[in-house]
Amino acid sequence: MRIRLLHGLALLATGLLTGAFGYGAANLVPTFNAVPLDMRLSFHAELMKMNGITMQAAMAVSILSAFALAALAHGPARLIAASAGLLTLGSFLITRFGNVPINGLIKEWARTSPPVDHAEILRRWELFNDLRTLTALIAFALLIALALRRQPTPPQ
Incomplete structure (x- = not known):
């Protein structure tokens, strides 16, 4: 029962993280690119103030719950859950060392x-955003696959 609850928490947190990143990639970035630069910079700087708290919390819960699930699981389930945790950790590291420094530049530019060379720097931010979205999505898919996989029936 404890593993099922932990798996549910990992799915919820990683799903929220993937959804937030996916929304950003599919909707915010194209909108950023469609508005005047000064509007993009101002909005981006304000958005990052809010995202700093919510996204870090989602990443932390995703990472910790996936690794806790891996610690309690056995066999292939352990590897799958650990892989999901590592991928989510990858999303965090991409964010921390890729997106966050550029967010600081954007805040200054606003x-x-x-x-x-701002266009190249903004393209690099988008690349980091795509990468962290992809790692979160793969982690979420792994946790879904783990939930859907057949559990061996215990011997009777």
């Missing part, structure tokens, strides 16, 4: 002005 107050001043962007440099000449």
Whole structure:
């Protein structure tokens, strides 16, 4: 029962994380690219203030619950859950060392002005965003596969 609850928590947290990243990739980024640059920079800077709290919490719960599930699971389930945890950790590391530094630049640009190479830097942010979305999505898919896989019936 404890494993099932933990698996449910891992699915919920990783699903929320994947959904948030997916929404950003599918809707926010194209909108960012469709509006004037000053509007994008201002909105992006404000959005990151809110995301800093909610996304870090979702990543932390996703990582911890997947690793806890791996610790309690046995056999292939352990490997699948650990892989999901590592992929979610990958999303965190991409965010922390890829997106966050660029978010800091964007915040500065919103107050001043962007440099000449701003388009390349924004493309790099989008690449990091796509990568973290993909790692979160694969982690979520692994946890779903784990939930759907047939459990061996105990000998009678």
